[in-house]
Amino acid sequence: MAPNEKGPVQLSIEQKVTEDMEPSFLEVVNESHLHAHHAAMKGVTNKETHFKLTVVSEKFQGKTLMQRHRMIYGLLGDELQQGLHALTLKTKTQTSKLSFPFLYFYNMVNIGIVGVGLVGSELLVQLKATGAKRLNVVGMTTSKKMVVSNTSYTSLDLTQWKTDLQEQGVEANLGVFAKYLSDSPDHSIIVDCTASDAVAELYPSWLQLGLSVVTPNKKGFSGPLSLYRSIESLAGNLNGTGKAPFAYYESTVGAGLPVLNTLADLVRTGDKVEKIEGIFSGTLSFLFNNFSSLSGENKGTFSENVKVAKELGYTEPDPRDDLNGMDVARKVTICGRLAGVDLDLTTLPVENIVPGPLQSVASADEFMAKLPEFDDHFAKLNEEAKKENQVLRCVGLVDVKGGQSGVKLLRYPGSHPFASLQGSDNIIKFTTEYFPNGLIIQGAGAGSAVTSFGIFSDILKIQGRVE
Amino acid sequence: MAPNEKGPVQLSIEQKVTEDMEPSFLEVVNESHLHAHHAAMKGVTNKETHFKLTVVSEKFQGKTLMQRHRMIYGLLGDELQQGLHALTLKTKTQTSKLSFPFLYFYNMVNIGIVGVGLVGSELLVQLKATGAKRLNVVGMTTSKKMVVSNTSYTSLDLTQWKTDLQEQGVEANLGVFAKYLSDSPDHSIIVDCTASDAVAELYPSWLQLGLSVVTPNKKGFSGPLSLYRSIESLAGNLNGTGKAPFAYYESTVGAGLPVLNTLADLVRTGDKVEKIEGIFSGTLSFLFNNFSSLSGENKGTFSENVKVAKELGYTEPDPRDDLNGMDVARKVTICGRLAGVDLDLTTLPVENIVPGPLQSVASADEFMAKLPEFDDHFAKLNEEAKKENQVLRCVGLVDVKGGQSGVKLLRYPGSHPFASLQGSDNIIKFTTEYFPNGLIIQGAGAGSAVTSFGIFSDILKIQGRVE
Numbered sequence: 001m002a003p004n005e006k007g008p009v010q011l012s013i014e015q016k017v018t019e020d021m022e023p024s025f026l027e028v029v030n031e032s033h034l035h036a037h038h039a040a041m042k043g044v045t046n047k048e049t050h051f052k053l054t055v056v057s058e059k060f061q062g063k064t065l066m067q068r069h070r071m072i073y074g075l076l077g078d079e080l081q082q083g084l085h086a087l088t089l090k091t092k093t094q095t096s097k098l099s100f101p102f103l104y105f106y107n108m109v110n111i112g113i114v115g116v117g118l119v120g121s122e123l124l125v126q127l128k129a130t131g132a133k134r135l136n137v138v139g140m141t142t143s144k145k146m147v148v149s150n151t152s153y154t155s156l157d158l159t160q161w162k163t164d165l166q167e168q169g170v171e172a173n174l175g176v177f178a179k180y181l182s183d184s185p186d187h188s189i190i191v192d193c194t195a196s197d198a199v200a201e202l203y204p205s206w207l208q209l210g211l212s213v214v215t216p217n218k219k220g221f222s223g224p225l226s227l228y229r230s231i232e233s234l235a236g237n238l239n240g241t242g243k244a245p246f247a248y249y250e251s252t253v254g255a256g257l258p259v260l261n262t263l264a265d266l267v268r269t270g271d272k273v274e275k276i277e278g279i280f281s282g283t284l285s286f287l288f289n290n291f292s293s294l295s296g297e298n299k300g301t302f303s304e305n306v307k308v309a310k311e312l313g314y315t316e317p318d319p320r321d322d323l324n325g326m327d328v329a330r331k332v333t334i335c336g337r338l339a340g341v342d343l344d345l346t347t348l349p350v351e352n353i354v355p356g357p358l359q360s361v362a363s364a365d366e367f368m369a370k371l372p373e374f375d376d377h378f379a380k381l382n383e384e385a386k387k388e389n390q391v392l393r394c395v396g397l398v399d400v401k402g403g404q405s406g407v408k409l410l411r412y413p414g415s416h417p418f419a420s421l422q423g424s425d426n427i428i429k430f431t432t433e434y435f436p437n438g439l440i441i442q443g444a445g446a447g448s449a450v451t452s453f454g455i456f457s458d459i460l461k462i463q464g465r466v467e
Numbered sequence: 468m469a470p471n472e473k474g475p476v477q478l479s480i481e482q483k484v485t486e487d488m489e490p491s492f493l494e495v496v497n498e499s500h501l502h503a504h505h506a507a508m509k510g511v512t513n514k515e516t517h518f519k520l521t522v523v524s525e526k527f528q529g530k531t532l533m534q535r536h537r538m539i540y541g542l543l544g545d546e547l548q549q550g551l552h553a554l555t556l557k558t559k560t561q562t563s564k565l566s567f568p569f570l571y572f573y574n575m576v577n578i579g580i581v582g583v584g585l586v587g588s589e590l591l592v593q594l595k596a597t598g599a600k601r602l603n604v605v606g607m608t609t610s611k612k613m614v615v616s617n618t619s620y621t622s623l624d625l626t627q628w629k630t631d632l633q634e635q636g637v638e639a640n641l642g643v644f645a646k647y648l649s650d651s652p653d654h655s656i657i658v659d660c661t662a663s664d665a666v667a668e669l670y671p672s673w674l675q676l677g678l679s680v681v682t683p684n685k686k687g688f689s690g691p692l693s694l695y696r697s698i699e700s701l702a703g704n705l706n707g708t709g710k711a712p713f714a715y716y717e718s719t720v721g722a723g724l725p726v727l728n729t730l731a732d733l734v735r736t737g738d739k740v741e742k743i744e745g746i747f748s749g750t751l752s753f754l755f756n757n758f759s760s761l762s763g764e765n766k767g768t769f770s771e772n773v774k775v776a777k778e779l780g781y782t783e784p785d786p787r788d789d790l791n792g793m794d795v796a797r798k799v800t801i802c803g804r805l806a807g808v809d810l811d812l813t814t815l816p817v818e819n820i821v822p823g824p825l826q827s828v829a830s831a832d833e834f835m836a837k838l839p840e841f842d843d844h845f846a847k848l849n850e851e852a853k854k855e856n857q858v859l860r861c862v863g864l865v866d867v868k869g870g871q872s873g874v875k876l877l878r879y880p881g882s883h884p885f886a887s888l889q890g891s892d893n894i895i896k897f898t899t900e901y902f903p904n905g906l907i908i909q910g911a912g913a914g915s916a917v918t919s920f921g922i923f924s925d926i927l928k929i930q931g932r933v934e
Contacts, residue, residue, distance in 0.1 A: 265725070269927070420882055
């Protein structure tokens with residue numbers, strides 16, 4: 001078959017859909033070549049396996065998305081048996097568009113929130129406060145209960161969602177939740193506000209349903225490379241197609257700080273990223289900014305500073321979960337992968353600041369009780385640095401060329417921006433061909449307000465991109 | 468007429484276009500209510516003045532965009548005489564889509580470059596180096612000569628554009644240039660790489676033609692408020708419709724640093740921006756980083772530092788054009804307007820660092836010769852600051868609530884991020900409700916590579932948003 005010539009399957013699809021659906025608009029595009037490299041297509045020589053159909057028909061009136069899809073698939077039983085592999089369907093009614101001219105302004109987008117703890121609740125507050133245009137929160141779920149809106153996908157009442165979830169919530173079921181969202185004729189975004197591995201593993205299935213994913217959950221992007229690759233291949237912003245669905249995860253690194261979006265811009269415009277270096281943990285930032293500074297102020301021993309951080313709520317319940325560097329390692333992995341380096345948590349060198357003998361003690365209390373025994377160790381490191389006019393900082397490093405990526409306790413001279421960091425700020429520095437002296441982003445990198453800001457920004461970016 | 472009921476004009480449009488064009492798809496949307504507030508519509512009670520038409524017809528085959536539009540307008544002479552005011556037209560052929568399934572991936576976007584000096588040339592280098600997908604440079608123009616591609620809008624040869632412009636260039640004509648771009652069935656972006664007021668004044672007309680605008684030229688966004696308002700009302704990213712055409716101008720402030728995109732995100736998500744404070748000028752950054760530091764190094768008098776900056780090419784030919792603060796004032800104005808403060812260059816308080824008696828001397832040479840006479844003045848300011856452990860920095864300030872916006876020579880304590888700035892870096896700090904301790908962006912804010920990076924990022928953002 002010559003390029004661009006219609007094959008028998010395409011002609012048959014066009015004929016059957018035309019006869020049965022009486023469409024006012026029909027577009028059938030053979031996309032088989034785009035899928036030829038997929039594992040499932042190995043050995044298949046058939047050039048008519050994947051099609052994209054856009055069908056505008058009054059016969060869709062009053063039908064859900066799934067019903068519309070069934071109508072089309074129902075027509076093509078023979079073709080599906082004879083080698084047609086998959087259809088991408090756009091099913092619309094003309095009158096729906098004609099009746100709502102406002103559709104031509106910002107596209108209506110549905111939002112479903114998984115996990116309504118601190119961050120999820122704050123996101124609802126921000127969405128409500130801005131009266132965000134044409135963003136409808138149509139579902140929310142905890143690990144136990146969920147509520148979804150009606151088949152018209154009208155927004156849930158954001159003034160009393162807690163009560164509604166409590167009183168009207170049904171048993172949580174993420175499969176049902178995702179299907180409800182994907183049945184909408186409008187684009188839907190699932191916002192994962194959990195920190196769950198199990199939820200992250202569902203992203204590929206959600207993307208396959210056409211749902212975009214926005215999340216501060218690091219697991220899907222720093223976990224197994226296979227999961228990341230799967231998400232990458234399905235999300236239009238990562239696979240290079242630029243088409244929905246998308247996966248945006250700015251708030252996984254530095255919360256709302258524009259870290260990943262900036263990195264993506266650098267990569268896409270052909271800049272050569274050489275190094276990404278940063279203080280990625282608010283906890284470790286606070287700890288070392290206080291413990292190791294050149295200003296001369298003595299803010300106490302290492303263990304005293306850990307104690308203060310714990311009391312201020314800056315640490316995990318067991319501070320070793322911060323000091324072990326794993327949270328930083330996840331962020332390094334995420335940045336590295338976006339910069340084209342296949343980092344893996346299982347092989348990334350991570351310096352655990354927890355003194356060896358304390359890594360295995362049973363409880364957080366015991367750890368805190370014994371930590372002062374190691375103050376001399378940290379004081380010595382600090383003094384050695386100070387002698388050279390340097391400070392200690394716990395940093396994450398992506399070394400694109402040199403292979404020195406990892407999490408490390410390093411020294412920085414007093415003139416370095418990392419040395420004058422204050423409070424619990426994050427700071428991330430990109431060293432690239434365009435920015436040989438570094439592009440630096442600094443600010444609060446933890447907390448529900450800034451995390452939610454990052455999520456909200458991602459949602460708006462997706463809304464601006466969907467047709 | 469009841470809401471959503473079709474009026475006589477709409478019915479007539481539908482009938483005439485259907486009969487004459489035999490469209491395979493026709494969509495007529497009454498958008499009159501969106502224009503009801505326009506000055507031109509004052510006193511008009513007719514509810515059928517503006518329509519958006521999407522017409523898919525084989526009769527468009529082989530026609531330019533303008534020819535297609537004429538075909539539709541030609542049908543509606545009666546309606547136009549009787550009060551129909553304007554049509555927004557989408558005119559497509561079905562077969563063009565069917566033949567090119569790749570169209571469903573990143574949308575083809577045309578680029579026309581106005582001004583191919585340092586920045587424009589570098590942009591061409593970056594576009595060529597990345598082999599940017601589906602971005603076609605189809606035209607370029609200097610103030611004297613221009614070249615455009617053919618009616619198929621194939622990309623110009625980026626390996627020899629200088630020779631082609633020289634040898635095949637015709638007399639530059641921005642009207643012809645813009646019309647050529649707007650005649651393309653694909654979306655087109657004009658990149659204004661000039662610093663010209665006259666070119667900036669054309670943005671509204673370009674946007675009206677459906678062309679997006681990307682530019683590092685500050686004039687359109689910091690000039691008369693009326694020009695800014697006009698651009699704002701026509702650009703989908705600024706007027707809230709989210710629809711093409713767009714106006715992106717990240718590189719007007721801090722070159723490629725993500726300043727305006729971050730500010731836009733903060734504003735759109737409902738954050739309350741309180742203050743924007745920054746060292747917005749690479750020249751003034753270099754000058755004061757060297758002249759006023761706490762490290763104890765003596766890097767010379769003020770005039771000596773100006774001389775070094777001039778010799779390194781960091782200043783304008785007449786350094787007073789940097790020292791007078793006007794470049795910073797423009798950037799402050801741009802940031803302020805995006806944050807919702809109607810700053811105006813003519814009323815913004817700007818501290819001119821050029822000593823009074825030297826502001827009126829005729830030549831740059833004379834200025835440089837006489838500047839040492841004022842070294843004592845600057846040395847005294849510097850000493851006073853140093854006594855309090857502070858440094859001098861020339862900053863731009865947007866004070867959203869307090870009305871203290873302007874350009875000022877201020878003192879900062881040694882622990883402040885502005886105090887440890889190095890080289891000619893820019894640094895911008897947003898103080899907001901979400902970021903009470905500040906979100907800081909720092910890095911090279913001048914130079915053709917980083918400016919071009921900012922432009923390229925903007926182009927890709929638009930490409931990701933057009934249908």
